[in-house]
Amino acid sequence: xxxRRFLRLLxxxxxxxxxxxxxxxxxxxxxxxxxxDAALSGKAARDPQWVGADNYxxxxxxxxxxxxxxxxxxxVAASAVLGQNVLGLxxxxxxxxxxxxxxxxxxxxxxxxxxxxxxxxxFAAYAYFNRDGTLNQVVDILGGQGLDWLYSFPLVAIILANxxxxxxxxxxxxxxxxxxxxxxxxxxxxxxxxxxxxRLVFITLPLIRSSIATNLMLITLQTxxxxxxxxxxTAGGPANASTTLPVLAYQEAxxxxxxxxxxxxxxxxxxxxxxxxxxxxxxLREQRP
Amino acid sequence: xxxxxxxxxxxxxxxxxxxxxxxxxxxVAAVLVAATSCSPTPEAAENKTLKIVYQKTDxxxxxxxxxxxxxxxxxxxxxxxxxxxxxxxANDDDYGTKLALAQRSPDTAPDVFYEDTFKxxxxxxxxxxxxxxxxxxxxxxxxxxxxxxxxxxRADDGSIYAVPLGTDTRAIWYNKAVLQKAGIPVPWQPKTxxxxxxxxRAVKASDPNVIAFNMYAGKxxxxxxxxxxxxxxxxxxxxxxxxxxxxxxxxxxxxxxxxLAFLKTLYDExxxxxxxxxxxxxxxxxxxxxxxxxxxxAATVEGSYTPSFWQKGGAYEWAGYEQDMGVAMFPTRNGQxxxxxxxxxxxxxxxxxxxxxxxxxxxxxxxxxxxxxxxSYDINNSQIAVRTDVASExxxxxxxxxxxxxxxxxxVTHYRxxxxxxxxISTAVQVAxxxxxxxxxxxxxxxxxxxxxxxxxxxxxxxxxx
Numbered sequence: 082x083x084x085r086r087f088l089r090l091l092x093x094x095x096x097x098x099x100x101x102x103x104x105x106x107x108x109x110x111x112x113x114x115x116x117x118d119a120a121l122s123g124k125a126a127r128d129p130q131w132v133g134a135d136n137y138x139x140x141x142x143x144x145x146x147x148x149x150x151x152x153x154x155x156x157v158a159a160s161a162v163l164g165q166n167v168l169g170l171x172x173x174x175x176x177x178x179x180x181x182x183x184x185x186x187x188x189x190x191x192x193x194x195x196x197x198x199x200x201x202x203x204f205a206a207y208a209y210f211n212r213d214g215t216l217n218q219v220v221d222i223l224g225g226q227g228l229d230w231l232y233s234f235p236l237v238a239i240i241l242a243n244x245x246x247x248x249x250x251x252x253x254x255x256x257x258x259x260x261x262x263x264x265x266x267x268x269x270x271x272x273x274x275x276x277x278x279x280r281l282v283f284i285t286l287p288l289i290r291s292s293i294a295t296n297l298m299l300i301t302l303q304t305x306x307x308x309x310x311x312x313x314x315t316a317g318g319p320a321n322a323s324t325t326l327p328v329l330a331y332q333e334a335x336x337x338x339x340x341x342x343x344x345x346x347x348x349x350x351x352x353x354x355x356x357x358x359x360x361x362x363x364x365l366r367e368q369r370p
Numbered sequence: 371x372x373x374x375x376x377x378x379x380x381x382x383x384x385x386x387x388x389x390x391x392x393x394x395x396x397x398v399a400a401v402l403v404a405a406t407s408c409s410p411t412p413e414a415a416e417n418k419t420l421k422i423v424y425q426k427t428d429x430x431x432x433x434x435x436x437x438x439x440x441x442x443x444x445x446x447x448x449x450x451x452x453x454x455x456x457x458x459x460a461n462d463d464d465y466g467t468k469l470a471l472a473q474r475s476p477d478t479a480p481d482v483f484y485e486d487t488f489k490x491x492x493x494x495x496x497x498x499x500x501x502x503x504x505x506x507x508x509x510x511x512x513x514x515x516x517x518x519x520x521x522x523x524r525a526d527d528g529s530i531y532a533v534p535l536g537t538d539t540r541a542i543w544y545n546k547a548v549l550q551k552a553g554i555p556v557p558w559q560p561k562t563x564x565x566x567x568x569x570x571r572a573v574k575a576s577d578p579n580v581i582a583f584n585m586y587a588g589k590x591x592x593x594x595x596x597x598x599x600x601x602x603x604x605x606x607x608x609x610x611x612x613x614x615x616x617x618x619x620x621x622x623x624x625x626x627x628x629x630l631a632f633l634k635t636l637y638d639e640x641x642x643x644x645x646x647x648x649x650x651x652x653x654x655x656x657x658x659x660x661x662x663x664x665x666x667x668a669a670t671v672e673g674s675y676t677p678s679f680w681q682k683g684g685a686y687e688w689a690g691y692e693q694d695m696g697v698a699m700f701p702t703r704n705g706q707x708x709x710x711x712x713x714x715x716x717x718x719x720x721x722x723x724x725x726x727x728x729x730x731x732x733x734x735x736x737x738x739x740x741x742x743x744x745x746s747y748d749i750n751n752s753q754i755a756v757r758t759d760v761a762s763e764x765x766x767x768x769x770x771x772x773x774x775x776x777x778x779x780x781x782v783t784h785y786r787x788x789x790x791x792x793x794x795i796s797t798a799v800q801v802a803x804x805x806x807x808x809x810x811x812x813x814x815x816x817x818x819x820x821x822x823x824x825x826x827x828x829x830x831x832x833x834x835x836x
Contacts, residue, residue, distance in 0.1 A: 121470035122489065123790035126496035142826075212646065232646040318589060319649045320804050335467045337794055 108351065115345035121338030129341070136345035145321055146346070149329040153305065153353070156240060156325050161304035164244030166297060169251025174281065176252075177259055188252070195249030203313035206242035207231070210314065235315045235323035242310055247303065251296055258292035259285065291365055298361035305354050326350045418727055419452045420734055423472065424484035425465045426457035429685035432678070432751035433484065433535075439746070440738035447737075451730060456480070463592060473498040476724040481731040482738075485720045487522045490532050492790035493720075494525040500721040501529045505732040511740065511757075518780070519756035523718050532718035533739055536753025539712040539779035540598050542566075542698040543676055544669035545662055549696075552576040552668070559698045561705040563606075563632055570641040573668045581661060582641040584670040587633055588804035590649040595800045597713050597786075598671045603629035605784045606702035606711040609836060611795070612787035618834035619795065621821040628703070630806045630813035637807040645808045659686040662695070671700060674776035678752035681770060697775045699782070712779040715786065716753075754780065791828050798823040 115136055119129040140146045172191060176184040194202060209215045210230040217227030230238045262285055270280050286293070308327040311317065317324035317332065324332070326346055334343025422441075426434045434457055441453040458468050466489060472478045473496075485493065493499055502523075506512045512520075515534070523532030546556045552573040560566045570582035585599040604611060609625025612618070620626075636642040647653055658679040661667035663686065678684055680691040699710035719738060721731045737743070741759055748755045749769040754777050755761040767773055786792060802820040805811040811819065825833055 120496075120790075121467065121474075122492040122496045122498070124495045126470070126474070126498075229646040232649060316590075316651065319808065320589075320801065320810065336463060337797070338467070338470065 111344040112348050112351075114340055115342075115348045117341050119340040119344075121335070121340060123338075125341075126338075132341065136342045139342065140345060140349070145324065145329060148321060149324050149326050149346075150349070150353075152236065152323065153325040153350075155236065156243070156307075157301055157304045157357075160240040160243040161247065161300045162297065164240065165247040165251045165300050165304075166293075168244065168248045169253075169296075170255050170293075172248070172252045173255035173259055174285075176256065191252055192249045194246045197246070199246075199309045200313065202246050203242075203310045206238075206245070206310065207314050210238045210242070231315050232319055235319065239311050239314055239323055242314060243304060243307060246310065247300060250303075251300060254292055254296045255289070258289040262288050294361050294364040297364075298358060301357045301361070302354050305350065305357070326353070417450055417452070418730060419454055420481045420727060420730055421454050421456060422482045422734065423456045423458060423469060423480035425462070426459055427461070429679065430751070432747055435750065436738060436743050436747045440734065440743055444734050444737045448730065448733070453734065462486070470496075470498075473722065473724075479722045479724040481722050481725040481727065482735050483720060483722065484535075485532055485718050487532070487534065487716050487718055488786045488788045488792060490523055490718065490720070491525050491788045494527075494531050495790065497723055499525075499531040500723045500725065500728055500731075502531060502533070502721065502732065503529045506530055506533075509732075509736055511736065514741075514757045514759045516756055516758055516761075522716060522756075523720070532720040533735060534716055534718045534756045535739065535744070536748050536751065537714050537716035537756055537780075538674045538754055539714055539776050539783050540602060540671055540673050540700065541712065541776055541779055542669055542700055543662070543672045544696050544698060545665060545667065545694055546696050547694050548573065548580060548665050548668045552580075557696055557698070560701050561709075562701050563603075563703050565701065567635065567641070570636070570668070571639070574639070574641055579666070581643055581667045582669070583636060584642045584657065584667060585633060585636060586648065586653070586671075587637070587642075587800075587807045588645070588649040589797065589800045590651040591653060592651070592800070593796065594654060595803055596796050597715060598673060600629060600633070600799055600803055601713050601784065601786075602671055602700040602711050603632055603703075605713070606700065608706075611799075612789075613834050614787070616834055618832050619791075619824050619828055620836050621824055621833045622817075623836040625703075626820065627813050627817040630802060630816055633803055634806050634813055638809075642807075648807060649804065655686075663688045663690070674754055674772070674779070675752040677770040677772060678750065681752070683750070692771050695772075697772050699779060708782050710779070710782045712783040713786070714780070714783040716756075794827050795824060798827070 114129075116131060116133060117129040118125045118132045118135075120126050172187065176187060179187075197205065207214075211217075212227070212229050212231075214230075216230065220227045228234075266284055266288070267280055270284050275283065306327060307325070308331065311323055311325060311328055312331070315323045317328040327350065330343045330346040330350065332343075333346060334340050337343075422437060424433050424437060434455075437455050437457075441455060444453055445451065458465050460468060465484075466486065469480075469483060469485075470493075472480060473493075479498070485499070490499070519534045519537065520530065522534045522537070523530045525531050542560070544556075544558055549556055549558055549569070553576065554569055554572060558569065560569060566583055573580055573582040585602075586595045587599060588595060601611070604625055607623075607625025607628055609623035610620055613620055633642075637645060637648070642648065643653065647656075657667060657670055657672070658676070663680075676695075677691065679686045680688040700712065701710055702708070719735050721728060721735060725731045741757065744755070744757050745760045745763055745766060747753065748760055748766060752770065754773075755763075755766055760766055761777075786796075798820050801823075802811075802816040805816045805819070806813055821833075
């Protein structure tokens with residue numbers, strides 16, 4: 082019996098080993114390093130010392146950390162949970178009711194942003210929001226006064242950019258989910274006199290709730306980790322106004338060479354991801370109504 | 371870039387206590403390998419390879435040219451030795467990071483590399499640099515280096531670990547045509563800060579579209595903010611950043627607040643660029659590539675390497691710079707002695723402490739820094755020569771019309787404190803300038819916040835109240 086069970090596991094052993102080596106190992110190392118004063122240069126680079134929880138204590142006396150944590154939460158809530166998720170659902174629902182030409186045109190436009198490599202999308206967004214960029218040119222034509230978006234509203238700009246880039250994913254997930262909703266239930270509701278929004282809220286959404294939870298989990302974790310987009314657009318500035326935790330961790334570890342503190346920030350980011358993950362997993366497990 | 375962003379995607383790996391210990395061991399190697407490029411193959415006794423790491427960008431190819439030349443010379447003289455050039459395309463900050471990551475493992479550490487002078491001491495502490503004393507004693511050319519240059523590669527233990535390629539100074543660069551249009555006689559040499567403001571206001575009054583006097587500020591321009599801006603102000607008051615004799619950081623000085631106030635005046639009166647432009651990391655490209663050549667900028671503080679951008683083969687070729695541009699010493703606040711201020715940095719070549727062939731590595735270093743190569747580097751990169759035999763060469767003195775002006779500034783120049791804390795302190799200064807020019811804080815508040823940051827960074831026992 083145990084042998085058969087072992088044999089059944091055999092095919093996945095290589096992938097488990099690879100996961101351990103390339104995913105768990107760096108996480109474990111980063112967690113370990115966060116308790117040392119490891120550095121890129123200076124005495125601590127030669128011989129890192131165990132400093133206990135010093136890095137974590139410093140985090141809470143450092144003004145930039147609470148700000149970065151708050152900005153990360155705002156960024157994730159606004160661009161992933163609200164932006165990508167709601168917009169993706171809305172587009173998917175509208176597409177089921179629109180003509181085929183319209184829906185394929187819209188679908189192509191939305192997916193285009195998703196197809197772009199992250200660095201290209203980031204440069205495109207930078208060029209759009211830049212002082213001499215597309216947005217200001219349009220504003221000029223309309224007779225308005227252009228603004229320096231990346232300077233005056235850095236967080237809004239990166240939220241919009243991330244929403245633009247990521248909506249396609251949610252849209253695709255929801256299109257697939259909506260296609261699975263049995264027509265007869267919706268028709269039955271129609272017969273009972275349910276209006277359009279009532280059918281959406283009371284019939285469709287409960288039926289696709291597991292897709293919603295899966296989608297939320299994936300895009301939340303993806304957005305938590307967004308680095309390139311922010312680094313290219315604002316590099317965390319001005320004055321830390323768009324420094325999220327990944328940007329802060331990068332700056333601390335590689336700009337200031339303080340690997341210990343940088344990995345401590347990264348560890349908190351991992352914990353934050355775990356909290357979000359746990360919430361969504363719970364949501365998935367709950368009984369359907 | 372980008373290790374931290376990947377970390378966040380890994381939250382679903384199931385953590386088993388037993389696996390962690392094993393993983394921690396493997397991972398040190400795994401992370402290092404992933405973070406740096408790895409290549410070395412075991413080398414046969416007679417077939418040796420030297421790995422050379424340096425910086426190369428679209429605006430900085432002078433060193434690459436020297437390295438190519440040195441490789442040719444060196445391989446011709448040493449058969450069986452291959453020189454592998456590995457230029458890193460990155461800005462100064464990222465170059466330093468990539469170099470440090472490569473140095474963490476003997477497998478990836480370079481044999482010879484390009485190293486910023488202000489990082490020498492902390493990298494010696496880290497055990498990255500080889501002590502060169504015994505090699506230099508046998509190298510005849512060493513006596514041709516001037517004393518200040520020899521000190522640039524000296525660590526706290528008194529030994530030399532790096533040999534400088536050249537040095538630089540900072541000065542006011544001004545467009546003569548723009549100043550003359552505003553009725554300012556050239557050559558122009560302000561004697562005090564007030565002189566700068568008077569001239570800038572006159573330029574602004576005659577043509578509001580011209581940027582009258584720019585000084586970098588904010589975190590966007592990084593070290594440029596402090597080296598070509600704030601320190602010229604601070605060191606021209608009677609204050610300083612770091613007390614070298616007490617080995618303590620200065621806090622609470624009036625000079626610091628006054629320097630911030632000067633920047634505030636420049637930006638508030640719109641004599642400099644807009645704060646949004648100042649915070650753009652690419653603003654310097656506009657200074658060299660657009661504003662000076664197009665006559666939209668009257669004056670700014672920049673390095674002695676400025677002509678390298680405009681001369682033939684430079685990133686922003688501009689034939690008219692020799693006639694149109696002028697250079698002036700940055701004045702002390704009230705014109706007090708020594709009358710001017712400048713800042714110096716510079717880069718060196720060093721040998722890796724983990725090099726498998728230190729003798730050959732030093733030999734390559736001495737080839738790259740011989741008189742011929744040093745001369746061509748100093749000319750092409752507009753560096754101030756550190757070899758006395760190069761400095762007296764007619765070709766060097768005639769490289770551009772400003773060689774003498776900027777070389778004379780060595781008499782009034784200052785160096786950054788080369789301690790391991792320095793990069794963070796520098797950032798704290800940049801943050802203070804950013805808060806002031808964006809109007810977020812008054813100079814007094816920004817200075818107070820700087821003081822608090824410094825105290826937190828280095829500890830109470832390493833600050834000095836002035």
